[in-house]
Amino acid sequence: xPASIALKQNDSQQDLIIDPGSGLALQGRIxxxxxxxxxxxxxxxxxxxxxxxxxxxxxxxxxxxxTAACFRAMGAEISELNAESVTVRGIxxxxxxxxxxxxxxxxxxxxxxxxxGLLASHPGRFFSVTGDNSLRSRPMSRVVKPxxxxxxxxxxxNNNTLAPLAIQGQQLxxxxxxxxxxSAQVKSCILLAGLCAEGETTVTEPxxxxxxxxxxxxxxxxKLTRDPATHSVTITGNATTLTGQKxxxxxxxxxxxxxxxxxxxxxxxxxxxxxxxVNPTRTGILEALDLMGADITLxxxxxxTGEPVADLRVRHSSLKGCTIAGDIIPRLIDEIPILAVAxxxxxGNTTIQDAAExxxxxSDRLAVTATQLNRMGAKIAERPDGLEITxxxxxxxAELDSHEDHRITMSLAIAALNAQGKTTIHxxxxxxxxxxxxxxxxxxxx
Ligand code: S3P
Numbered sequence: 001x002p003a004s005i006a007l008k009q010n011d012s013q014q015d016l017i018i019d020p021g022s023g024l025a026l027q028g029r030i031x032x033x034x035x036x037x038x039x040x041x042x043x044x045x046x047x048x049x050x051x052x053x054x055x056x057x058x059x060x061x062x063x064x065x066x067t068a069a070c071f072r073a074m075g076a077e078i079s080e081l082n083a084e085s086v087t088v089r090g091i092x093x094x095x096x097x098x099x100x101x102x103x104x105x106x107x108x109x110x111x112x113x114x115x116x117g118l119l120a121s122h123p124g125r126f127f128s129v130t131g132d133n134s135l136r137s138r139p140m141s142r143v144v145k146p147x148x149x150x151x152x153x154x155x156x157x158n159n160n161t162l163a164p165l166a167i168q169g170q171q172l173x174x175x176x177x178x179x180x181x182x183s184a185q186v187k188s189c190i191l192l193a194g195l196c197a198e199g200e201t202t203v204t205e206p207x208x209x210x211x212x213x214x215x216x217x218x219x220x221x222x223k224l225t226r227d228p229a230t231h232s233v234t235i236t237g238n239a240t241t242l243t244g245q246k247x248x249x250x251x252x253x254x255x256x257x258x259x260x261x262x263x264x265x266x267x268x269x270x271x272x273x274x275x276x277x278v279n280p281t282r283t284g285i286l287e288a289l290d291l292m293g294a295d296i297t298l299x300x301x302x303x304x305t306g307e308p309v310a311d312l313r314v315r316h317s318s319l320k321g322c323t324i325a326g327d328i329i330p331r332l333i334d335e336i337p338i339l340a341v342a343x344x345x346x347x348g349n350t351t352i353q354d355a356a357e358x359x360x361x362x363s364d365r366l367a368v369t370a371t372q373l374n375r376m377g378a379k380i381a382e383r384p385d386g387l388e389i390t391x392x393x394x395x396x397x398a399e400l401d402s403h404e405d406h407r408i409t410m411s412l413a414i415a416a417l418n419a420q421g422k423t424t425i426h427x428x429x430x431x432x433x434x435x436x437x438x439x440x441x442x443x444x445x446x
Contacts, residue, residue, distance in 0.1 A: 061436055
């Protein structure tokens with residue numbers, strides 16, 4: 001029987017129905033959407049720079065749309081979003097206008113957390129920010145606390161830890177912040193606040209998180225120094241103006257990860273994923289899959305507007321379990337649900353540790369990954385900071401719930417490709433947060 005893949009509207013939600021039939025293999029050359037992290041930063045830095053920024057390859061997902069809407073509401077002129085070329089006419093550092101309504105970051109933690117750093121450093125201006133159900137339950141104290149140390153005035157629910165938040169902009173002072181977590185959102189928030197703060201602002205993190213902000217801030221002309229030995233970065237406040245740039249956004253390795261795992265686990269598969277960002281602060285997934293015995297090669301390696309890029313060729317191979325823990329975790333933080341899928345099909349057991357951060361993502365990804373894959377027959381035990389996955393448990397089709405989490409939806413869809421029988425994923429529209437054409441590509445490669 002051939003594979004069948006269909007989307008069905010179910011009230012306001014979509015069901016993704018996958019039946020792999022028999023003898024399914026993934027073949028072809030595919031392009032993935034633009035990197036979400038880089039897309040947010042290009043829109044934000046473009047908005048606060050002087051002159052024009054052009055963005056090629058912007059992710060057209062819901063999250064960057066939230067960023068664009070927020071910065072338009074504060075005076076930046078951002079052309080209609082498309083993947084070819086978006087133009088941002090910036091309004092200059094410290095010049096964001098007071099919006100006449102609440103800024104809504106939707107589902108996007110990156111939008112909310114990075115933006116707060118900029119807003120807090122606009123003296124005399126008032127801002128209120130919120131998000132959807134998921135974002136309003138995610139911890140904001142991790143950015144509110146360091147910003148308060150810089151002199152920010154921020155109020156919010158639950159003792160200033162949850163959105164909606166109200167921000168009365170202030171002249172901030174630079175600090176040296178030792179972050180207890182390796183989080184690019186925290187680091188970037190503080191660096192953006194530091195742009196207009198007095199003196200120097202330094203962030204030291206326990207392990208290196210993605211460095212797209214550092215790369216792009218430097219390209220736009222910010223005065224920034226890095227100390228790789230201590231995972232520290234320092235920005236000098238009021239040092240220069242930022243100047244609009246041309247940004248070419250590479251494909252998102254976090255989106256490529258679904259196809260890497262799909263081709264690795266489905267017998268007979270071979271895919272080439274073109275134009276993938278391979279910034280070393282993001283390639284933990286390649287290292288983890290390599291440890292598991294996956295057959296992935298990098299081709300056509302190049303650098304595009306300051307970010308390393310390559311085409312990835314992946315062929316099916318038999319995988320083995322491994323342990324994933326420590327400093328690699330921030331470099332594959334968004335790929336853990338799909339790694340759990342790979343581990344369920346691997347020989348031997350896989351242990352994922354030091355990943356408690358997953359509990360405060362768009363959903364509690366440790367709990368949701370375990371419960372949903374276990375419904376398919378996987379054997380995954382949840383630990384406070386990770387997962388224990390028993391390998392080689394044959395999966396069967398099941399009725400599943402995305403928990404409105406884009407990465408969970410897509411991970412479950414890949415698991416369904418290698419399961420026996422029909423899987424239905426409720427709430428599959430969540431994929432549009434980071435990958436609006438996911439199902440089209442799924443149909444293309446099967
Ligand atoms: C992001 C950082 C990560 C990641 C998120 C995007 C960013 O979050 O999970 O999807 O663009 O800075 P944390 O910084 O909270 O780990």
